[in-house]
Amino acid sequence: MGSSMKTSPKISVRSLDFFYGGVKAIDAVSLDFPVQRVTALIGPSGCGKSTLLRCLNRMNDLILYSRAEGEVLLDNENIYDAGVDVVSLRRRVGMVFQKPNPFPKTIFENVAYGLRVNGYRDRRLVEEKVVQSLHQAALWDEVKDRLHDSALGLSGGQQQRLCIARALAVEPEVVLMDEPASALDPIATQKIEDLISQLKEAYTIIIVTHNMQQAARVSDITAFFYLGKLVEVGETDNLFTRPKLKQTEDYITGRFG
Amino acid sequence: MHMGDAIAGDERVNSQDSLSRRGSRGGLRPEIRGGLTRSRKVVQASMFSLFRVAAVINGVALLIIVAFVFGKGFRAINWTFLTQPPMDSMTAGGILPCIIGTLCLSLGAIAVALPIGVASAVYLCEYARPGRLLRMIRLAINNLAGVPSVVFGLFGLAFFVIYLEMGISILAGSLTLGVLTLPVIIGSAEEAMRAVPNTYREASLGLGATKWQTIYRVVLPAALPGILTGAILGLSRAAGETAPIMFTAAVFFTPSLPKSIFDEIMALPYHVYVLATAGTEIEKTRHLQYGTALVLIVLVLGLNLVAIVYRAHLRRKRMG
Numbered sequence: 001m002g003s004s005m006k007t008s009p010k011i012s013v014r015s016l017d018f019f020y021g022g023v024k025a026i027d028a029v030s031l032d033f034p035v036q037r038v039t040a041l042i043g044p045s046g047c048g049k050s051t052l053l054r055c056l057n058r059m060n061d062l063i064l065y066s067r068a069e070g071e072v073l074l075d076n077e078n079i080y081d082a083g084v085d086v087v088s089l090r091r092r093v094g095m096v097f098q099k100p101n102p103f104p105k106t107i108f109e110n111v112a113y114g115l116r117v118n119g120y121r122d123r124r125l126v127e128e129k130v131v132q133s134l135h136q137a138a139l140w141d142e143v144k145d146r147l148h149d150s151a152l153g154l155s156g157g158q159q160q161r162l163c164i165a166r167a168l169a170v171e172p173e174v175v176l177m178d179e180p181a182s183a184l185d186p187i188a189t190q191k192i193e194d195l196i197s198q199l200k201e202a203y204t205i206i207i208v209t210h211n212m213q214q215a216a217r218v219s220d221i222t223a224f225f226y227l228g229k230l231v232e233v234g235e236t237d238n239l240f241t242r243p244k245l246k247q248t249e250d251y252i253t254g255r256f257g
Numbered sequence: 258m259h260m261g262d263a264i265a266g267d268e269r270v271n272s273q274d275s276l277s278r279r280g281s282r283g284g285l286r287p288e289i290r291g292g293l294t295r296s297r298k299v300v301q302a303s304m305f306s307l308f309r310v311a312a313v314i315n316g317v318a319l320l321i322i323v324a325f326v327f328g329k330g331f332r333a334i335n336w337t338f339l340t341q342p343p344m345d346s347m348t349a350g351g352i353l354p355c356i357i358g359t360l361c362l363s364l365g366a367i368a369v370a371l372p373i374g375v376a377s378a379v380y381l382c383e384y385a386r387p388g389r390l391l392r393m394i395r396l397a398i399n400n401l402a403g404v405p406s407v408v409f410g411l412f413g414l415a416f417f418v419i420y421l422e423m424g425i426s427i428l429a430g431s432l433t434l435g436v437l438t439l440p441v442i443i444g445s446a447e448e449a450m451r452a453v454p455n456t457y458r459e460a461s462l463g464l465g466a467t468k469w470q471t472i473y474r475v476v477l478p479a480a481l482p483g484i485l486t487g488a489i490l491g492l493s494r495a496a497g498e499t500a501p502i503m504f505t506a507a508v509f510f511t512p513s514l515p516k517s518i519f520d521e522i523m524a525l526p527y528h529v530y531v532l533a534t535a536g537t538e539i540e541k542t543r544h545l546q547y548g549t550a551l552v553l554i555v556l557v558l559g560l561n562l563v564a565i566v567y568r569a570h571l572r573r574k575r576m577g
Binding site: 091104 | 386387454456459461462463465466474479
């Protein structure tokens with residue numbers, strides 16, 4: 001694994017297998033995600049990168065007949081241990097999805113949602129957090145005069161930044177992003193990428209992307225997956241300029257996919 | 258393509274051969290230009306007309322029924338008719354007790370069926386895992402929908418009226434009608450909840466919401482318009498039923514208005530039935546029968562309208 005990771009990992013995956021029914025989607029993956037870094041997961045469709053991402057907040061629990069074997073350590077605690085509270089795990093490990101998925105509620109209520117379900121009652125505090133999160137997601141200036149309009153009236157790019165604000169409001173420690181810009185135009189994509197670069201100051205970010213340039217632009221570490229296996233991982237600059245394996249080189253140069 | 262043409266043209270193969278080639282590579286062109294297209298066009302046009310006729314029949318049927326009842330009944334409608342109880346052995350006076358009775362019964366039925374129905378739909382859609390129990394429950398619901406309404410009436414009589422000692426009452430009638438409308442409510446509520454994108458559920462759970470918080474704060478509000486549609490259907494059904502209430506809630510005649518849910522009442526559909534079959538002066542009360550039917554239709558449409566307007570308001574609010 002990456003030799004240059006000096007800080008201790010925020011999340012550490014240890015020989016993880018994941019099955020959909022009888023199909024093995026992740027095969028003996030071990031990988032560390034360092035704190036305050038952006039780690040990109042790349043690889044062709046069906047390589048298991050999204051599945052791995054969804055193992056990190058146990059979102060895969062929702063899939064019937066699926067099971068995970070191995071360990072995922074968050075701050076050295078295995079999130080698959082029997083006593084773990086999945087609900088509070090998911091508050092600590094936030095998620096932004098491929099397609100913007102704001103609730104059919106107002107802009108304000110979308111961001112306030114996570115606070116409300118986590119028991120925040122004080123109106124002033126909720127308001128404060130909502131404003132702060134919208135600022136963090138670089139959306140405040142565009143929505144400050146329409147906080148009580150429906151979120152579905154926003155553009156796709158704005159909706160995705162709203163979803164990021166919504167995720168940040170509950171103060172997660174890790175933010176998982178599943179191809180967060182794949183449904184967006186280049187300008188909206190750039191805004192999301194700028195945002196990711198700012199957010200890594202405070203969060204551990206793990207992003208799945210199909211876009212090689214995006215991985216090169218936003219990430220510090222890149223992990224390449226193929227057929228459920230981790231093929232190669234390293235500092236993004238090294239992996240893209242001097243990949244160790246032929247398979248990695250073929251993929252990042254577009255010779256197979 | 259060219260080779261196929263050449264073979265068909267030069268060697269004058271018999272029709273069997275050219276048929277077998279059609280599927281592979283040769284001989285497609287004549288069909289594109291010629292008869293097949295024309296016959297497909299004819300089929301296309303005639304099927305389209307057929308479907309259109311079928312759709313139009315629906316509208317026409319409704320129009321005829323409403324026009325018929327309106328034409329025959331509106332003569333009977335006046336202030337006295339709407340605000341007075343029946344008089345002179347029900348050959349004169351009004352139908353106020355029936356209007357109140359039907360309102361009580363149908364709203365009572367919804368009050369019973371909506372919570373139970375939505376709760377069942379939540380279980381079926383969000384909690385139940387595929388398996389034998391789920392199959393059995395679905396089978397039961399589907400069969401419930403197929404039970405004749407008079408059987409519900411007898412069940413209500415035996416269970417609510419006699420066994421639970423409710424007597425002939427609004428309560429017993431509402432419960433009976435509630436059971437009758439349950440399958441409608443469950444079906445539409447479940448459909449509405451399945452139509453809520455899974456991404457909403459994932460987003461909510463991903464923020465640290467519990468399953469119940471997700472259902473209560475995201476899924477149910479998003480499904481509310483669809484659930485309301487089911488409630489409208491159930492309400493209309495309940496308001497119009499005769500058989501389930503004739504043993505459980507409705508009486509031939511009572512001049513007084515109900516004071517509690519344990520009182521018996523008159524109801525519009527049962528009143529029409531009584532006037533049309535059991536009175537001594539059936540011909541004389543014909544216009545009252547149509548008038549009562551007209552009031553029933555208007556009442557149901559009015560209740561529906563309230564729900565439809567509310568639903569439209571919800572949708573508008575959501576879209577911003």
